[in-house]
Amino acid sequence: MMRLARLALVMASTLTFASTALAQQEMTVEEIANQISTLESDFENFSGTVNTLQQEERDLREKLQNLRERNSELETKRESALAEMNDRYQRLVEDPTIDIAGAQEAYKQAVMAHQQNKADIKQQVSLVNEKAREVEEARVSKHSLINEIETLKEQRNLARVDRLENEFNRTGELEVSQSISCDRQETLGQCENRGKLMAKQKASKQYLNTILDGLSEASLARENIEKASPNVQILGSKTISNGFSGAGNYGVKLAVELRGQLPQSQACTLLNVDMRYCASEQRPGELQAGDEETVDSSVMHPLTIRSNVYDDEVVIDGVSYGSTPLEVMLPGGEHQIEILKYGYSAYAEKILLKDATAIRAELEKSDYSFTRGxxxxxxxxxxxxxxxxxxxxxxxxxxxxxxxxxxxxxxxxxxxxxxxxxxxxxxxxxxxxxxxxxxxxxxxxxxxxxxxxxxxxxxxxxxxxxxxxxxxxxxxxxxxxxxxxxxxxxxxxxxxxxxxxxxxxxxxxxxxxxxxxxxxxxxxxxxxxxxxxxxxxxxxxxxxxxxxxxxxxxxxxxxxxxxxxxxxxxxxxxxxxxxxxxxxxxxxxxxxxxxxxxxxxxxxxxxxxxxxxxxxxxx
Incomplete structure (x- = not known):
């Protein structure tokens, strides 16, 4: 009974601990992990206690079985003593000198032993039943503890998602410099705008890397980065210096304010956990007639472009970006992508950039070459x-x-x-x-x-x-x-x-x-x-x-x-x-x-x- 009392105390304190943990919605991942560790330790101890109780029950049942087997033996002895005593009584009628006291005492002792064994069996049955109840209560309590541990694990994954989202969706500022050569076909204004755009692209890419490096689970996030769609929003920019050189080059230095943006569903992807830990969002897909979609052009998204040929030319929105493979950050919205190589079929596609996108273009050699669009x-x-x-x-x-x-x-x-x-x-x-x-x-x-x-x-x-x-x-x-x-x-x-x-x-x-x-x-x-x-x-x-x-x-x-x-x-x-x-x-x-x-x-x-x-x- 003392052991059961201690078990009840441990179980009550454990479940109170876990229930309190679940009530605290602002616990950190580390706090939840520590509570899980504590409960798992308690569970191991609890498992040992349950095993001890089960062994005690087996011992009690074995003793009960021995008592029942002894009961048969004692019943046989009682019947034998009774028969001996009855025989002596019959002989006493013919021979009054026969002593029957010994037979009476033997019968008395046999009856008392049999009755005592019956009492012992009754008491042992009570002990077995009581121990069986203890074992059953312990088993149920053990299942409850398992459930509490698993519930905390669920909460830990939710907290991991929240932590990653908070760490990713933070604001910062970077200074970047960019120098470009102006094309002959460009006006100075067009060249200046292109230089600033490329500076913002560089800032977005650098800031995205900075965010990834600063994550609590950075290694895991980088392992899964290709499956997700992280992006960066440009909140504003300020020109620190800029100007044109005599050789037709344009240089600009910008202070760019940025903020990371990671949809909660993508947090699950980066952490490689089930999507049920993330808030449900509308699946990416095409819009039906009558639907409208807005894309934030201040958000920069990664665009990766590859093709099956060398020395090709990638043209995005009429601006040449060089050859593939190419990785750029572009503002959300529509972009016209073209990949060209003389003697090959051209690739042309208008995309709606709203998350990380990868394009793999297959250019086929032929006798006919497309012109753009x-x-x-x-x-x-x-x-x-x-x-x-x-x-x-x-x-x-x-x-x-x-x-x-x-x-x-x-x-x-x-x-x-x-x-x-x-x-x-x-x-x-x-x-x-x-x-x-x-x-x-x-x-x-x-x-x-x-x-x-x-x-x-x-x-x-x-x-x-x-x-x-x-x-x-x-x-x-x-x-x-x-x-x-x-x-x-x-x-x-x-x-x-x-x-x-x-x-x-x-x-x-x-x-x-x-x-x-x-x-x-x-x-x-x-x-x-x-x-x-x-x-x-x-x-x-x-x-x-x-x-x-x-x-x-x-x-x-x-x-x-x-x-x-x-x-x-x-x-x-x-x-x-x-x-x-x-x-x-x-x-x-x-x-x-x-x-x-x-x-x-x-x-x-x-x-x-x-x-x-x-x-x-x-x-």
Missing amino acids: EKIQDILYRDVRGPELVVVPAGKFKMGDLVGNGLPNERPAETREIPTALGISDTEITVEQFGNFVEDTAYVTEAEKNGTCASLSNGRPQFNEKLSWKNPGFKQSESSPVVCVSYNDAQAYAEWLTQKSGFKYSIPTEAEWEYAARAGSETDFWWGNDVGYGKANCRNCGTDWSNTRPAPVASFHRNPWGLYDTVGNVWEWAETDEGVVVKGGAWNFTPSLARVSTRMELPSDFNSNYIGFRVVRAQ
Whole structure:
């Protein structure tokens, strides 16, 4: 009982200690760690006490078992003494001289021993039950202590996140000097602005490194820095000195006030802890129609640019930054990125910089070189223009399953050639663009004539006479890809473009489609072999449209050759020597079917609310 009292005292003080700890929301990481260490020490001691109690219970049960076994022996002795005493009584009737006192005493002693053993058993049962209760209480208390320790560990991770955020989001000031050579095409004002911008970029990068070095868990944060998106906000700057030299160089020295900015979710990334320890934030993704997004241009974000060639030129917002690999800090907002090398296809992309971003450009050697930002858009009639096209250079590529994840009809892989450059619509043809065609020609699609637009139900297509390109069974806008169009309908649209523009339009061949969609890559998707999260609209791909409806075109990043939505959204018609296929996957199909080499053979008159198309134009 004394031991149980001490156990209860330890447990009460331990749980009070832990409960008090949980009530203190402002404890430091070190304080919580110390409390965890103390409780873990108590837990080890507690575990020893529980083990002792369990051993005592086993000893008591063993003694009880011995008493019960002795009870049988004593019962046998009592019965034997009783029989002896009865026998002597019978003999006493015939022979009064027989002494029965000895038999009586033996019986008396046997009865008393048996009764005492029964009392001992009763008492031992009580002791065993009491000890069993102690053990059970100790076990429950031990589980409670474990829970308190784990709760403190949870609180420690929360405190680590808060500490990192506080350490990162601090304000400081740096002085930086920057000297640049003015380009001949620049005015002095442009050169001065560029020099100050580059000075701010240098200050941002230096301040970011200073913050990282000063973190309590600096080593761990640097190990995970590539996975996070830390940035720096410029609060203000003051020119200490500046001026132009006679050689056309501009030098500036700035005092820059800065503040680190780290979203709480990124703190979890840097600390390599589960995201549940961070406040939930909206996942980065594309905006739906009607949504607005503001990006703080005073916040500087890291931008890393690499390419597959040497001696290229990186141009950001019209300013040359030299060759790759390149790491710069740029203010948040839209930036036009171009990577150029003579004899290679150019890389051009407009990005919305709102966190740390890395770009890997694949430039393909070809007989055709882009000029900066080159696009094609034909005027059809009045103020109606054709789809916007991007130029795809001539070249050779490997077509089919190159990774080993493909279906039988994707094999064997083979080298194909696109002999001449061509223009391909950078998005799938939209509802608005197809509507222009219908308005001009009064064209009626096969789905409208025959009631044959299919939708998926339990994985199988069902034809619905009420569905058409105007009403595909889900909400759409003018910028949504047109669906419920057959290959024949798509070909009619291409012929209309040819007639109106004077240039030859057609549906892309499968080789043209896959060449443009690969954009120089040899992976399942143009960015790699993993579909990732939020990169495309397919089933369970982590977007607002996944398994619901097509996204508006251009809702995700372009591929390196400037094409949107070659992964997911809607299947796209393509021509083959044997017939027609669809490529690219769709919003309601699994990601494995959105691989660039996936192909589904279909009849040319089939149409559904998950198939659309894009067009190509010859030079």
